[in-house]
Amino acid sequence: MSSETGALGARRALGRWAVDTALFCTAVLFGLVTLGIVQESGEQPELIAEWDPVLGLVACLALWWRRRLPLTVALIGVPTVALASSALPAGVVIIVNLAARAPWRRVLPLCALYAVTVIPSGVLISSTEGNVGFDLAFGCTYLLAAFALGYALRSRRLLVERLRADAARDRAEHARRLNEARHAERRSIAREMHDVLAHRVSLLSVHAGALAYRSRRAADGGGPALSDVEVAESAEVIRGNAHAAVGELREVLSLLRSEDDAEGEAGEPVSLLRRIEDIDTLVGEAEAAGQRVETHRDLDERALAGLRVQLHRTAYRLVQEGLTNARKHAPGAPVTVRMTGGPGGELTVEVRNPLRATPGAPAGNGIPGAGAGLTGLAERVRLDGGTLEHAAAHGMFTLCARLPWPGEVRT
Missing domain, CATH: 3.30.565.10 (Histidine kinase-like ATPase, C-terminal domain)
Structure with missing residues (x-):
C-alpha cells in the first residue's frame, strides 16, 4: 500500500511539474510576441519599454509558486501586469489561479486592485488618443475573462470534489x-x-x-x-x-x-x-x-x-x-x-x-x-x-x- 501511494505521489508531482513548465514556456512565448507587437507600434514610453522585458520575466517566474502562494503571486502580478505588456499572458494565468484557488473574501479585493491599476494604466500609457477606447475595453475584457475562467475552474473543481464525496458516502452507505x-x-x-x-x-x-x-x-x-x-x-x-x-x-x-x-x-x-x-x-x-x-x-x-x-x-x-x-x-x-x-x-x-x-x-x-x-x-x-x-x-x-x-x- 505504501509503495502504491508513493508511486501515485510521484506521478502527481511529475504531472504538476510538466504543467508548470508548459505554462511558464507558454507565458514567456506569448509575452515575447506581445512585446514585439507593442514595440513595433511605438506606443510605449521609452522608460517603460526598457523595463518591460524584466517585469514580464518576473511575472513568468512567479508562476512557479502560484500553487503554494496564490495571494503573494497575485500581489507580485499587480505592478508587472499594469506596466509591462510582456506580462499580460502571465497575468492571465495569475488571475485565473487566484480565482480558482483563493477564498472569496481575498479574491474580490485583489480583483478590484487589478481593475484600479491595470485599466487606468493601459489608458495612460497609450500614446494615441484614438486607442483610448480600445485600451479601456481591452483592460475590462482582459480582467473579466481571466476571472470568469478561474471561477469556472473553481466551480468545476468543487463539483468534482462533491461528486467524489457523494460517491464515497454512497459506497459507505x-x-x-x-x-x-x-x-x-x-x-x-x-x-x-x-x-x-x-x-x-x-x-x-x-x-x-x-x-x-x-x-x-x-x-x-x-x-x-x-x-x-x-x-x-x-x-x-x-x-x-x-x-x-x-x-x-x-x-x-x-x-x-x-x-x-x-x-x-x-x-x-x-x-x-x-x-x-x-x-x-x-x-x-x-x-x-x-x-x-x-x-x-x-x-x-x-x-x-x-x-x-x-x-x-x-x-x-x-x-x-x-x-x-x-x-x-x-x-x-x-x-x-x-x-x-x-x-x-x-x-x-x-x-x-x-x-x-x-x-x-x-x-x-x-x-x-x-x-x-x-x-x-x-x-x-x-x-x-x-x-x-x-x-x-x-x-x-x-x-x-x-x-x-x-x-x-x-x-
Missing part, C-alpha cells in the same frame, strides 16, 4: 446496508437453527432421560427391568430423532452454501416453509416422546390456503417453541395448544402449560436454555406485524401470539 443485510441474514439463520435443533435435541433428551430413569428404578428395585424389545424401541426412537435433526440442520445450512435451492413463495427453501397443517405432525412427535398435548383448533380451514406463508411458519415455530420450553422447564406437565381466527381478523396461537411438572414425573432433561428462543420468536412475530405475549401467572406459563389475518383470500 452501500457497505453499511450490506453489513446490515448480512447481520439480518445471520439472525434469520440463527433463529432457524435454534428452532430446529432445540426441538429435536429436547426430544432426544426426553427419550434418553426416560430410558435412564426407568433403568435406574429397575436397578434400585423400584420397578421391572426394561426388556430388550423396549430398549431397542427406545434406541430406534432416539436414532430416528437424531437423523431428523441432522436432516433439518442440513436444510438450514443449505441456505449458506448454495444460491440455487428451490425457493418457495417467501424466498426460502421449500422444505423449511412449515405450515399450520404441519403442527399435527409436531404434536404427534411430542406425544410420542411422552408429552401430553391437548389441541384446540377453531380456524377457517378453507381460508388457510390463502394465508401468507410467513404466518404459517410463525404459527408453527410458536407451537414448536412452546412445546420445547415445556419439555425443558416442566417435563411431564400437560400442554394446551389453542389456535383461533379467520380472514379479516387475527390469527391467535396460544400455548399453555403448568409452571411445574406433575407429581411423579421424571426430572428435567437438563438442557440449558440459551435465552434466544423467545427473543427470536418475538422478532418473527414483529416482522409479521403481530404481537407476542408471554407471562407466568396463577401457576401457568402462557405464550400467545396475535397475527393479522387479511380479509382478502389469496388465490
